[in-house]
Amino acid sequence: MRLEVGGMGIAIGGGRSVELLRRLPGFAIFETGEGRVDVHIELDSHEVIPEGTLLHSFDIVDGQMVCRFCKLVDGRYVYRFGDMGALLCPAPGREGEEPYRISELRMPAVLRFAVWTAVSMAGLGFGCLPVHSSVVVCDGRAVMCLGESGTGKSTHTRLWLQHIEGTHLLNDDSPLLGRDADGWHVYGSPWSGKTPCFRRERWPLAALLRLEQRPENTIRRLGTIESFTALQPSCPPCMMKDELLQDALVDYVGRVISEVPVYKMGCLPDEAAARLSHNTIFGQ
Amino acid sequence: MRIDTRMKLRNVAGENIVIMSDGQASDMTRVVAFNESALEVYNALKEREFELDDVVRVLTDIYEVDEATARRDAGAWIEAMRKNDMLL
Numbered sequence: 001m002r003l004e005v006g007g008m009g010i011a012i013g014g015g016r017s018v019e020l021l022r023r024l025p026g027f028a029i030f031e032t033g034e035g036r037v038d039v040h041i042e043l044d045s046h047e048v049i050p051e052g053t054l055l056h057s058f059d060i061v062d063g064q065m066v067c068r069f070c071k072l073v074d075g076r077y078v079y080r081f082g083d084m085g086a087l088l089c090p091a092p093g094r095e096g097e098e099p100y101r102i103s104e105l106r107m108p109a110v111l112r113f114a115v116w117t118a119v120s121m122a123g124l125g126f127g128c129l130p131v132h133s134s135v136v137v138c139d140g141r142a143v144m145c146l147g148e149s150g151t152g153k154s155t156h157t158r159l160w161l162q163h164i165e166g167t168h169l170l171n172d173d174s175p176l177l178g179r180d181a182d183g184w185h186v187y188g189s190p191w192s193g194k195t196p197c198f199r200r201e202r203w204p205l206a207a208l209l210r211l212e213q214r215p216e217n218t219i220r221r222l223g224t225i226e227s228f229t230a231l232q233p234s235c236p237p238c239m240m241k242d243e244l245l246q247d248a249l250v251d252y253v254g255r256v257i258s259e260v261p262v263y264k265m266g267c268l269p270d271e272a273a274a275r276l277s278h279n280t281i282f283g284q
Numbered sequence: 285m286r287i288d289t290r291m292k293l294r295n296v297a298g299e300n301i302v303i304m305s306d307g308q309a310s311d312m313t314r315v316v317a318f319n320e321s322a323l324e325v326y327n328a329l330k331e332r333e334f335e336l337d338d339v340v341r342v343l344t345d346i347y348e349v350d351e352a353t354a355r356r357d358a359g360a361w362i363e364a365m366r367k368n369d370m371l372l
Contacts (some may be wrong), residue, residue: 038367051325224298224299227316228301229315232303232313233313240303250296250303257296258298
């Protein structure tokens with residue numbers, strides 16, 4: 001199976017989990033057959049994975065399981081999904097050379113998360129990362145809405161769809177953001193949260209919009225430091241827990257905010273909020 | 285006292301910042317930004333023990349500033365560093 005996500009060609013091999021992955025919502029849309037391969041993911045791996053040093057632990061699959069993020073002495077990283085299995089990632093710089101090995105995972109939601117994690121870790125090396133956001137496309141350019149869970153990212157993009165002509169949703173949870181020769185682009189992905197919006201599309205990024213709930217609608221463009229603190233928390237959180245990964249992530253965020261305007265918006269869930277952000281970003 | 289250099293000073297898009305690790309909070313990032321003079325002091329003292337007088341000397345060596353002003357600014361720098369747990 002070969003996926004194309006975030007401009008990366010991802011070859012996925014293994015046993016019966018390959019077919020399971022293909023049947024999960026979203027993945028078949030990103031299957032592309034032949035093409036360049038940048039990253040290898042091996043499912044149903046039997047590799048014995050050492051424990052390593054714990055860097056971070058967090059809940060996954062709605063709190064049903066704890067994921068432990070560890071580092072091995074040889075520089076590789078491990079994500080351990082409860083007692084079910086693990087993902088073994090190559091050391092930074094070897095993303096394209098060694099496979100990401102995932103043991104057999106019996107829960108589809110965990111398999112889905114494990115593949116997302118492998119793509120994230122590989123993407124850091126390729127400069128293309130998933131960003132927790134809801135993304136709307138308008139006039140041929142994308143706007144990424146960022147914010148804590150429950151802030152109203154999806155609500156805000158839905159207001160654009162309702163009230164701004166010529167808009168469509170690209171992804172509602174975890175699109176990828178990477179730079180091509182002609183600038184930063186947002187890519188649809190097989191990970192779209194509760195909204196089944198899986199589009200194999202790529203759009204130039206117009207702006208990042210950090211949302212907060214407020215009793216009135218306000219918007220302002222952020223300076224460098226605030227832009228950094230607006231975007232960084234929306235990138236994969238584990239990467240801040242290891243110095244090497246943090247270096248690469250901070251470099252990535254710095255490059256994005258050097259070239260893309262970042263806005264902070266206090267907003268109500270109303271039409272005026274959608275019009276304010278649209279008019280500010282698209283200059284009308 | 286000493287600067288805790290385990291907290292890495294980085295240049296991000298032209299700004300000199302230290303990213304603070306605030307425990308488990310994953311959706312909040314706090315950074316401490318250094319202006320030009322704060323950065324000069326940081327770089328001058330990052331590898332040694334120092335006292336208030338050393339900070340004053342760095343400032344009077346680099347900038348055309350009187351002793352009283354330098355002492356006030358040095359105190360403010362130490363206070364800001366201490367408040368952000370960046371001194372050992």
